[in-house]
Amino acid sequence: MWTSAWQCDAHGPVAPLQGIRAPGTAALETLLPQARVPVWIPWPLPAGWVVTGFAEAGDERSGSLAVAVALSGPNPLGGVGEAVIVAEDPGIGLGARLAGLEGPDPGNGFDSGPPDAKVRFDGHEMALWNLDVGRDRAVYAGEALADWLWLVFASADTGMLMCEVKSLRDLRDMRDGGVALELPYGAPSPFLGRVLAPREEPE
Numbered sequence: 001m002w003t004s005a006w007q008c009d010a011h012g013p014v015a016p017l018q019g020i021r022a023p024g025t026a027a028l029e030t031l032l033p034q035a036r037v038p039v040w041i042p043w044p045l046p047a048g049w050v051v052t053g054f055a056e057a058g059d060e061r062s063g064s065l066a067v068a069v070a071l072s073g074p075n076p077l078g079g080v081g082e083a084v085i086v087a088e089d090p091g092i093g094l095g096a097r098l099a100g101l102e103g104p105d106p107g108n109g110f111d112s113g114p115p116d117a118k119v120r121f122d123g124h125e126m127a128l129w130n131l132d133v134g135r136d137r138a139v140y141a142g143e144a145l146a147d148w149l150w151l152v153f154a155s156a157d158t159g160m161l162m163c164e165v166k167s168l169r170d171l172r173d174m175r176d177g178g179v180a181l182e183l184p185y186g187a188p189s190p191f192l193g194r195v196l197a198p199r200e201e202p203e
Contacts, residue, residue, distance in 0.1 A: 015057040015058045015059070015062060015065045015066065015089075015092050016057065016058070016059055017055070017056075017057050017094070017196065018055070018056050018057065018058070018059075018064075020053055020054070020055050020188070020189075020192055020193060020196060021053060021054040021055070021056075022053060022188055023050075023051050023052050023053050023054075023070075023185040023186060023187075023188060023189075024185055025183075025185075027053075027054055028054065028171065028183070031054055031056060031064065031067065032171060032172055032174065034056070034058070034063050034064045035056075035063065035064045035067050035172055036058070036062070036063040036064055036065055036089075037064065037065060037066060037067055037087040037088055037089060037147045038067070038087040038144065038145060038147065038168075038170040038172065039067050039069060039087070039170060039171040039172050040067075040069060040085045040086075040087050040144075040149065040168045040169070040170060040171075041069055041071075041085065041168065041169050041171055041181070041183070042071075042085065042119075042165040042166075042167070042168055043167060043168065043169040043181065045071070045073075045184070046073055046074075046161050046164045046165070047073075047074070048073045048074045049071050049072065049073030049074075049083075049184075050071065050072060050073060050184040050185055050186035051069065051070070051071055051183050051184065051185050051186065052070045052071060052072045052082070052185070052186050052187060052188055052189035052192070053069075053070040053188050053189040053192050053193075054067070054068065054069055054070070055067070055068040055070070055084075055094070055192055055196055056068070056094075057088070057092050057093075057094050065088060065089045065092055066086065066087070066088030066089065066092040066093075066094035066095070067086070067087055067088070068084050068085070068086045068094060068095075068098065068192070069084065069085050069086075069171075070082065070083070070084045070189035070191065070192045071083045071084070071085070071189075072186055072187075072189060075155070075157055075158050076157065076158070076160045076161060077157045077160070081153065081154070081155065081157070081158030081161070082153070082154045082158065082189060082190070082191040082192075083151065083152065083153045083154070083158060083161070084098050084150075084151075084152045084189075084191065084192060085149075085150065085151050085152075085168075086098060086148070086149070086150040086151075086152070087144070087145075087147050087148070087149055088147060088148050088150075089147060089148075090104075090105060090147075090148060091104050091105065092104060092148075093105075095141065095148055095150030095152070096150075097195065097196070098150065098152045098192075098195055098196075099131065099133055099137070099139040099141070099150060099152050100133050100134065100136075100137065100139075100195075101131075101133065105148065106129075106131060106141040106148070107131075110129050110131060110141060111127070111129050111142070113129070115127035115128055115129055115142070116128060116129050116130040116140065116162075117130070117140055117162050117163075117165075119165055119166065119167060119168050120166060120167040120168070121144065121145075121167065121168045121169075121170070126142055126143070126144045126149060126168075127142050127143075128140040128141060128142040128149070128151065128162075129141060129142060130159075134156075135155075135156050136154065136155055136156060137152055137153055137154045137155065137156055137159075138152075138153040138155075138156045138157075138158065138159025138162070139151070139152050139153070139159075140159075140162060144168075151165070154191045169181065
């Protein structure tokens with residue numbers, strides 16, 4: 001009764017999903033000071049790929065406890081592919097929602113076998129496991145810097161690009177005197193808008 005946190009009848013205190021930010025330098029500069037988790041981007045980007053938007057969960061009290069960076073570019077098998085890379089505190093659920101999962105996290109046992117992919121950050125390798133989520137997307141999940149790391153590709157064919165994603169950069173480093181990246185921007189992500197659209201309440 002006396003808390004200022006956002007509340008869910010089913011799950012208690014939650015980090016609220018904020019509106020999707022359009023791609024652009026102004027949106028990124030607004031997001032970075034609020035981010036309490038890495039703002040990941042594959043770097044270098046796959047050829048022809050651009051940044052197509054940002055999403056986050058959290059409020060002015062907590063800061064952004066989950067951050068998603070949307071990307072778009074050529075699908076290896078033809079047409080246009082989309083991808084979203086997410087960093088989040090455990091239990092937030094932004095990555096799981098983009099992956100099409102019911103729970104807030106990848107689920108028990110997802111990492112029981114050898115990893116399906118690895119990416120590097122600051123000289124360290126981070127393991128990722130492929131989750132079987134159906135034919136409309138490919139999903140890789142793992143842990144990085146004590147947070148969940150998700151890479152969600154739409155469609156599933158676009159997941160072939162995982163072999164090209166070798167390393168990540170944390171865009172927060174730009175505000176701490178790191179080398180500024182010249183990010184290419186494109187039109188707003190249809191996938192991000194479709195999956196994160198407000199859900200209708202059951203009658």
